[in-house]
Amino acid sequence: MSSLEQTLSIIKPDAVERNLQEEIKKYFIENDFLIKDQKKIHISKNEAEEFYKVHQSKPFYGELCNYLSSGPIVVMILEKENAVLENRKLMGATDPAKAEAGTLRKKYGISIDKNSVHGSDSLDNAKIEIDFFFKS
Ligand code: CMP
Numbered sequence: 001m002s003s004l005e006q007t008l009s010i011i012k013p014d015a016v017e018r019n020l021q022e023e024i025k026k027y028f029i030e031n032d033f034l035i036k037d038q039k040k041i042h043i044s045k046n047e048a049e050e051f052y053k054v055h056q057s058k059p060f061y062g063e064l065c066n067y068l069s070s071g072p073i074v075v076m077i078l079e080k081e082n083a084v085l086e087n088r089k090l091m092g093a094t095d096p097a098k099a100e101a102g103t104l105r106k107k108y109g110i111s112i113d114k115n116s117v118h119g120s121d122s123l124d125n126a127k128i129e130i131d132f133f134f135k136s
Contacts (some may be wrong), residue, residue, distance in 0.1 A: 003082070004081055006130060007073075007088060007096070008075065010074070010075050011076075011077070011117060013072065013073060014047060014114035014115075016073060018108075024108070026085075034078070035077070036077040037134055041073060043073065084123050087119040087120055088121070089103075091105055091119050093116070095109075096116075
């Protein structure tokens with residue numbers, strides 16, 4: 001069964017730094033995602049810690065939060081049928097070395113940390129993550 005969903009996508013600092021944001025947005029549009037809202041922001045370490053708090057017990061949490069707050073990012077609300085899963089397919093595996101050909105992380109990712117894009121992993125988290133960046 002399919003349903004129209006929204007998911008949160010982040011173009012991470014490594015991709016913004018390499019000026020890949022327009023190319024990545026084009027890839028989403030070509031794959032029938034609607035970009036419902038978007039903004040370029042630079043978040044603080046505290047905000048990154050709040051955003052990634054589900055990972056706070058992980059050994060990589062500190063580095064992860066330093067990294068997400070290290071430079072500008074582009075946050076987007078993407079809409080499509082089954083957007084959460086479709087976005088995860090388009091991104092590919094978390095580790096670019098393991099991502100399938102044609103996925104964003106295979107094309108642009110540098111390492112498991114600098115993997116160019118983030119996407120919500122469930123519909124519940126998508127709502128939480130969209131609110132985090134877009135609820136005024
Ligand atoms: P993301 O989808 O943004 O969600 C959490 C991030 O943690 C993940 O992408 C990776 O960039 C990062 N990360 C760093 N090390 C690891 C690891 N060992 N396993 C999973 N994610 C990791």
